[in-house]
Amino acid sequence: MNWKSFFSSSKKMTADQARVFLKENAAEAIQLLDVRQPREYEAHHLPGALLIPLKELLSRINELDAKKTTLVYCASGVRSKAACQILMSQNYKDVYNLTGGIKAWNGLTAKGAEDMGMEFFTSGEYKDAFTMAYKMEDGLQQLYFAFADTSRNEEQKKMLLKLASFEDKHKTKLVEDFKPAEADIPKQGDAGNVMEGGFSREMILKHFKPHLYDQEDILNLAMMLETQAHDLYSRIASKSDDEVTKKLFFHLAEEEKQHLSFIARELDVLLNSNRNEPQKNE
Numbered sequence: 001m002n003w004k005s006f007f008s009s010s011k012k013m014t015a016d017q018a019r020v021f022l023k024e025n026a027a028e029a030i031q032l033l034d035v036r037q038p039r040e041y042e043a044h045h046l047p048g049a050l051l052i053p054l055k056e057l058l059s060r061i062n063e064l065d066a067k068k069t070t071l072v073y074c075a076s077g078v079r080s081k082a083a084c085q086i087l088m089s090q091n092y093k094d095v096y097n098l099t100g101g102i103k104a105w106n107g108l109t110a111k112g113a114e115d116m117g118m119e120f121f122t123s124g125e126y127k128d129a130f131t132m133a134y135k136m137e138d139g140l141q142q143l144y145f146a147f148a149d150t151s152r153n154e155e156q157k158k159m160l161l162k163l164a165s166f167e168d169k170h171k172t173k174l175v176e177d178f179k180p181a182e183a184d185i186p187k188q189g190d191a192g193n194v195m196e197g198g199f200s201r202e203m204i205l206k207h208f209k210p211h212l213y214d215q216e217d218i219l220n221l222a223m224m225l226e227t228q229a230h231d232l233y234s235r236i237a238s239k240s241d242d243e244v245t246k247k248l249f250f251h252l253a254e255e256e257k258q259h260l261s262f263i264a265r266e267l268d269v270l271l272n273s274n275r276n277e278p279q280k281n282e
Contacts, residue, residue, distance in 0.1 A: 034051045035072060041114060070094065128183055
């Protein structure tokens with residue numbers, strides 16, 4: 001171990017800098033490392049983060065790639081600073097500590113244990129990664145259609161159908177770039193109960209349907225779903241040993257980032273227009 005590294009300062013990123021960094025760099029090119037405890041990770045974590053608690057870092061360091069830029073975070077920045085020093089002692093050159101930790105982060109976070117949704121990938125239910133990915137994309141599209149079918153508000157229905165149209169683009173891209181020659185294209189609506197992010201469609205419908213009152217509710221739900229999808233796809237890609245599967249799910253993670261950017265812009269426009277509406281006199 002390079003003991004001198006423990007006397008050198010790691011590079012830092014503020015939460016604002018980290019948001020820009022994660023947005024502008026492909027998930028495949030970076031490593032997002034969470035060094036907290038599993039219960040903290042389950043409560044909320046940055047989408048795509050790998051969980052390696054600080055006390056396990058040295059023994060599990062072979063799970064990381066020293067060639068990638070690594071952004072490390074914890075709750076407040078103390079454990080992550082120690083983790084950065086450990087990585088630097090192991091000749092990791094491009095390591096950053098998220099100052100203030102996740103407490104300083106006011107962006108999107110994902111929820112759930114590190115293996116949430118991974119059962120779809122490891123169960124053997126799907127004959128290849130393409131089929132699994134396609135059905136997950138189709139599952140979310142069918143959810144948007146289901147919400148649209150029950151909406152009595154034309155603006156809400158229009159927004160839900162627009163969100164559903166993104167999944168068509170995702171599925172078309174999957175077929176063009178990743179469909180194995182021997183694989184069949186799953187039928188639309190044949191996703192069963194699986195959808196991107198690892199959620200059950202019935203669970204989402206039951207939980208959120210009574211609470212979707214306006215476009216803001218719809219966009220917030222979409223942000224949550226797409227954040228979970230980005231998180232799951234990034235974790236599957238990072239943990240896969242198969243290069244084709246890794247490439248496919250890193251591609252999907254990037255697609256979700258673009259989708260999230262669109263939803264965030266739509267939400268900003270909506271909130272700004274609401275603020276600028278003239279107030280009615282009581």
